Amino acid sequence: MKTRKPLEIFRGLAMLLVLWAAVLIAVRLQLVFPRSVVVWLSESPNPQQALVAFSALVSSGVLALLRLGIEVPPIKPLIASETVRAYITGIPFWVLGSIFAVAIGALVLVFPACQSPAFVIFRVEGRPETYRPNGTLVASPGEFLAITAEPFEENAILSCRWQYVGEAFETVGANTGCELNLKLSRQPGNGLLTLQASQDFCNQSSVFSLGIQIESP
Numbered sequence: 710m711k712t713r714k715p716l717e718i719f720r721g722l723a724m725l726l727v728l729w730a731a732v733l734i735a736v737r738l739q740l741v742f743p744r745s746v747v748v749w750l751s752e753s754p755n756p757q758q759a760l761v762a763f764s765a766l767v768s769s770g771v772l773a774l775l776r777l778g779i780e781v782p783p784i785k786p787l788i789a790s791e792t793v794r795a796y797i798t799g800i801p802f803w804v805l806g807s808i809f810a811v812a813i814g815a816l817v818l819v820f821p822a823c824q825s826p827a828f829v830i831f832r833v834e835g836r837p838e839t840y841r842p843n844g845t846l847v848a849s850p851g852e853f854l855a856i857t858a859e860p861f862e863e864n865a866i867l868s869c870r871w872q873y874v875g876e877a878f879e880t881v882g883a884n885t886g887c888e889l890n891l892k893l894s895r896q897p898g899n900g901l902l903t904l905q906a907s908q909d910f911c912n913q914s915s916v917f918s919l920g921i922q923i924e925s926p
Contacts (some may be wrong), residue, residue: 721800724793725772725808733764754913755819762815769808772797776805818912825913826906828861842904842917848877850923851895858887858904858917865908875900877921897923 735741736750737760746763753759771781775797831840834855840846848854860867869887877900879892889902900921907914 717795717799718801718804719799720796721798722804724796725768725800725805728768728771729764732767733760736760736764753819754911759816759819762812762819765808765812766816769805769812772800773802773805773809776800776802817910820911824908824911825915826860826862826865826867826908827915829867829904829906829915829917830859830861831919832857832859840919842919845920845922847922847924848893849926850893850897852893852923854889854891854893856889856891856902856919858889858906860908862908866910868907868910870905872903872905873900873921874903875921877923893921893923897925899923 736747739747750756750759750763774781829842831842831844831846833840833846834857846854846856858867858869867887869885871884871889873882873889873891876896876898877894879894887906893900900923902919902921904917904919905914906917
């Protein structure tokens with residue numbers, strides 16, 4: 710196995726950065742890439758991160774193909790010289806693979822296709838009815854509640870974070886997970902449950918609330 714000198718690696722990394730910047734500029738100026746790509750990236754919850762991740766993904770993928778001897782027609786004129794080819798061979802495959810993997814992960818986090826949940830259903834253990842956001846759940850003093858937030862869309866995967874405040878609760882606090890266990894106060898009063906929910910590992914979230922009202926029997 711050939712041992713690369715540090716200078717060769719730095720030259721290879723420089724080539725990667727140049728190509729990365731070129732892809733980024735090409736997307737911004739709507740060159741080379743179709744307009745549909747620009748529109749798709751602009752629909753991301755974080756378009757800037759999506760653009761950077763997409764540029765890293767394309768540039769590392771292109772250099773990996775070139776390292777394997779596979780020609781990429783759009784940039785063939787730019788790599789005709791032996792000097793440029795030498796720079797390309799200077800970057801190790803493991804570096805390209807690492808950047809490619811990180812770029813995929815970064816793009817998934819802000820994937821333009823993901824959306825926050827538009828609606829959830831609150832279900833309380835032991836009760837046949839379900840509750841809608843902005844509704845009110847009437848309970849008895851000292852009652853124990855096991856509340857589950859369920860997605861409205863079938864097969865969607867929810868990620869949940871709860872906050873609860875008000876005199877209806879013995880303590881004020883927060884919790885994660887889509888099932889919440891609460892011990893209510895022994896005195897009549899009102900409280901508010903707030904749910905911040907995202908679905909299908911998307912970083913966009915929606916906020917829903919459910920009122921809690923304790924009434925004496």
